[in-house]
Amino acid sequence: MYCSSSMHPNANKENVSTSDVQGNFVRITRSRAKKALGGVIPPTKPSFKQQKRRAVLKDVSNTSENIYSHLLEGGNIKVNRKCVKESKKAAKEGANVAMEILVDMHTEKSKLAEDLSKIMMAESQNASVSNSKDEEITEQQEGGSDVMDFLQVVDIDFNVKDPQFCSFYAADIYENIHVAELQQRPLANYMELVQRDIDPGMRRILIDWLVEVSEDYKLVPDTFYLTVNLIDRFLSSSCIQRHRLQLLGVTCMLIASKYEELCAPPVEEFCFITANTYTRTEVLSMEIQVLNSVHFKLSVPTTKTFLRRFIRAAQASYKAPLVELEFLANYLAELTLVEYTFLRFLPSLVAASAVFLARWTLDQTEHPWNPTLQHYTRYEVAELKTAVLAIEDLQLNTSGCTLTATREKYNQPKFMSVAKLKSPKRAASIFSR
Template structure:
């Protein structure tokens, strides 16, 4: 009876005498249960993180992040272990030494990735580095500095301190280099195109000149339009039925890039007499942009012409409007001619300024050290381009495409299309 009562009391939780062996057994079983619970908690936490949708953001951390995950696992598991208290100074020094050694190991492990990054940067620089023509341009720019030329930018800064002339030398030195990139092929008609020819291209550009006048577009839009057309024709086979569609789509894209208020698509449908629908124009625009990788920031003839005319005006006491109109007229004539793709935009712009100055003032040589410095061309280097422009100015081939000529015969442009120059062979 006494034994039965004792068992019932134990079952009811009444305090009984516990021996040392019984205490050790109870402590061991409770410790095992706690460890199992901790492991279950850690396992559930890692499973939740792995299945989380935010994990995709961190997939680029590769090896080092995986190592961090391992360390975090260890840390979570050790949180349940009682912390050791550092009671002596030697223990503190030991722990600090361990931390220093771990930091050094992390630094060593990071070093290969840093070297790899620098190697990639060098590789990218070597891939995107300019060719030997670009290097030659940079050498010529450095060699022409400090020759007693007129500093046109300082004069502009005195007139308006807020003007961007402080950045002008760096800007134009950069675009001198960049014009060698993203150039259309000079022989794409012979190399790629099968259904169109230079005459068809000339008719298209001549018509686009009329369109730009009709909608009062800025000159940069016209120059960029022609640049986009030539770059597309250098890479994609185009039939003659889609040539006008390409021209319209390129002008629409250029208008969006250059104009404050670009013409609407319905207006481009109208000027083609609804030959192409709105959907066809938008589809062609997407094809052009994807083909050119959306690279629209390219230096054109107009980019350089604006600067070179500014340099040429330093020779006059007042701004000479005829010089600006005549140089722009000669430059736009070159847009129509497929043969001018063999010349760099900066060379065409410099040649237009030289021929314009010679046409207006034939009593002195039209080239001087200041122009040579800012254009980066000697007069002898412009000979072939100037002679080609002179043929266009005199219309020696009797071209019937007169949109540019009719434009510059207007009084607002001082009727510069009626002017003609004398032979220029003596200049070279």
């Protein structure tokens, strides 16, 4: 605290005189103030924080007992003892009534819970009885069929820790994928309806060449499947001349690479792979045409989409995953991409048929289909017959096709040379049982 003599020209007796102050500004200590005021120091005004703290403490201690004691000690208000006794008696009676109500409520709740448990037990017993009856009826209708046992389905999504499998959502995801495969499908007969200058043989040569391109650039399988899908969807709506068919192929692979690959090859690479038959401008112009033709809808389910799920369902019947089964199923599925006639089959049907034939090729001692596969593929054995026999013809090369890019790819040791595997028994014997 500082004081200036110039600011107090009319200082009275209670103030410190200027003669006692040295200099213009002197610090007034408590000892000096006490001496100047005759030994009396006025109480300091409490700060705002202290006032607030006191108010809070006062509120906390503001109970009924403190209020009554304060009033009685002060003697300002006379309290009628009779009123106090009556109020205590009424409070006690109210507490007793409340206790009785709580007891009654607890009793009612216990009774309701008991009744509900009895009802639930009765319903469960009825449900079990009805289920047993339904099972008996089903067994009687099937007549004890020895084809397969439908009593047990393995849950392939249970306790899967790998987040890439999306096990918690997998069932819902594939529920939607099964619906989506019915949409945005290429026409199964676009060669006859739309095209005038190309034929299935030219398409076969193009796809076989694209197998080599995808191997050269080490593209993921999804890129190749999407490439073929884009080619067929474009040809289903747009007529093309044969000298531009290769341009369409590399452009669709460019689009698929941009969609599926982490690092897609640049446009110049796809020009180079065609020996610079097409320029960068031509490729980019065709890219615009393809994207407009498919309405920029690139997220479509292919055979590879279903194949991953179905192979996992097939591996559930083995104690350890069978790598050879995975390679063989992928090989059979890729053989179908070359053939125009397989556009009549749904991608899920082709994937299920490839798994069926792969299991049969590896082991003829047991039936290749089981309840788990039927549950996850949604196909019964009879529904697979046509597609399975058609894929087996490709596997055995009954038509004598000279295009061997896919076969050479899966003859490599990294794929365990599954292209050489053949079943000693034809698959037709399974369906004749």
